[in-house]
Amino acid sequence: MTDRSNKDSKKSPVKIRFKAMKDGRRSIYLDCYRNGHRSYEYLKLYLVPETDDKSLRLNEAAMRKAETACRKKLRELKKLPAENRRLMDTQDCISNKGISILEWLSRFKEIQRSRGVHDIHAIDRLCAILSEMNCGDTKVNEIGKDFCIAFVEYLKTGYKTAKGENLKPKTAFNRQCTFVTALNVAMREGIIPTNPMNLLSHHERAKASKGKRDYLTIDEVKRLIATPCKNNMIKNAYLFACNCGLRLGDVRKLKWGDITQDNDRWILSVIMNKSGKPIHIPLGVQARRWIPGCEDSGKHDTGSLVFEHLPGDSHINDILKIWAADAGIAKSVTYHTARHTFATMLLTLGADLYTVSKLLGHSQIKNTQIYAEIINRRKDEAVNLIDKVFD
Template identity: 45%
Template sequence: MAKKSIQPKIKEPVRLRSKKLADGSESLYLDIYRDGRRSYEFLKLYIHPETGPQIKTLNSETMKAANTIKMERILEITHNEAGLKHTSSRAKMLLKDWMQTYYEDMERKGARCLRLLKSTVRLLGEYNDKVAMREVDRAFCTGFMRFLQYDYKTRWGKPLTPKSASDYAGYLSSALNAAVRAGVIGENPFMQLTPKERIQVPESKREFLTVDEIKSLIATDCPREDVKRAYLFACFCGLRFGDVARMKWGDLVLDGGQWRVTVVMQKTTTPIYQPLSESAMSWLPERGDASSGDAVFGTLPALARINLMLKVWAKEAGVTKHISFHTSRHSFATMMLTLGADLYTTSKLLGHSNVKTTQIYAKIVDSKKVEAVNLLDKAFG
């Protein structure tokens, strides 16, 4: 009788495990072993004590979902090992080395996010400074976000705010996008994440100035005239600080009697051909003998210093709102909608790729309309 051949058991690179929680339920997670390194991905899926047929069915569906994710991760790993994604030998370089390369490139380009980018590099080093580019996968990205949200503490012993944690994760994602463009990796694993898997940032109050408040600022001296001009120009065109600061005289074009500015938006790299109103043009400084390559507003102070000046200026003008340079953009958006511009047009003026982003301002305007109508109740109540 022939002996049966014994097939070696293949060890799965991804295993589905569970962690017992205090309420009796179990949190499902993936135990991922790859290239001699172990990482974990918590799925935010839970198995509950079976107290009836409905819970039993729910648990069954949850396990199906978890196993589907598990198989997706196994396929990702096997594809990577087969060379279907990481075709560049540079994928072997360490993430920290790529981040340094990316930082130096942004520094050469004069980016204004260098301080936060440098902090991102430091935080990545604290999380894992040995990971190679080819090992930066979905699990690594979700792990880094958990580290930012729950493990890291500032020098004052406090956790990061959701906004700060989200910003740092965003800088990593931007660096990975650059790595894709450079052919270092095949894709950015952040692109695989659903919105719910990303860091949730509570919607912040969008402070904006009314027409009367802008008039008060116009009538009040600012600590620096160039800052006043740049800020009010932004109030009337909606450009972000980075785009205003980089704007050159050669970017301004007179087209059929209408002034326009050609800008590649720094945040989104989206090119826009923005019409400028007379109100916006009136806040540009005299050009004098400046060349087309000179910055319109010269060398403005750092944004943090400008925001301090704006607080002083607002206080002198009797404006009690907490304003920053970005308030000018919010003010432009709400003015456009209040004055009757439609949502789609306002979206294009702001350079939004999705009209849903602009709808936030529409909600603000609607709430102000409700407040205005309710004034009738006070008048005749």
């Protein structure tokens, strides 16, 4: 017990951290934590994907330099007079905790980009709303329950679109989600101790009205397979998601190193963009069928993207709508319908709700329950067909 307490008391205030970059490299930086305040020092050192002996040696050299920089930083902290250390802590407090909400959202946008989040326009829209509220200069650490309630009320009734209309419930809910995520990341960065949005009760929050959740039947998926698409990479990426349930953001950043093969068993392992949680999905034959170059999986660079050159989200959805129409499907097809299709296909074929929940990466099974409700409605509709015959 004594050894453990001594170890805990001697935790290093300077740690080496890594940040993933779009080109497959990882940036090395120092995470300095003193008296409850955190600051960062980027070293301009990078780790490259280890594909040969040369890249291995480069990474070893970069890590040696990073460890030297870490030891140097520790020595600097130890040599600082007490009043200088307090001054530096105060400066960290100003630079981190004294940041305004609009300044933080600008930094949050860069953090999301570094995580591989492609569509970050929602952050710009949130900035516009906060600017309209005349609260863009509010410090993040000054945001409390009253501010959050006022923000939600403004989403519901105060903010007007270009047509002079209120935001739709779903849109207001989405802006609220972006705000919550931004505050969660601020909490992880040590800027705020807790997320003030968690103080709001359920009825105080913006709620999305239950809309129709479109998905494709197995027959409709077969029709898409048989129909040519003007962009084969989009076709492959969509049908892949129909068989594994990944969101578009996660498909965009999927690398060959995220897929492992053990004889005939393939496993996909990624950190989900939306939740930041790891997920492990077995890839069946149908999922692997739509992976470009799957037959040469062992020859690909582990740091390279599986689905390269995917266009922007709106362009993808435009192509999907044309493709679906060509296949004779009248539903509103977007990329996210592939995730819904994966869930409903599994439940239709007899998979249990708990297993489907884990495959989707849901933290609560109630989030998966809506797909079960969809399947139950289809059962009711099927039974009603008999009644219509005898009527």
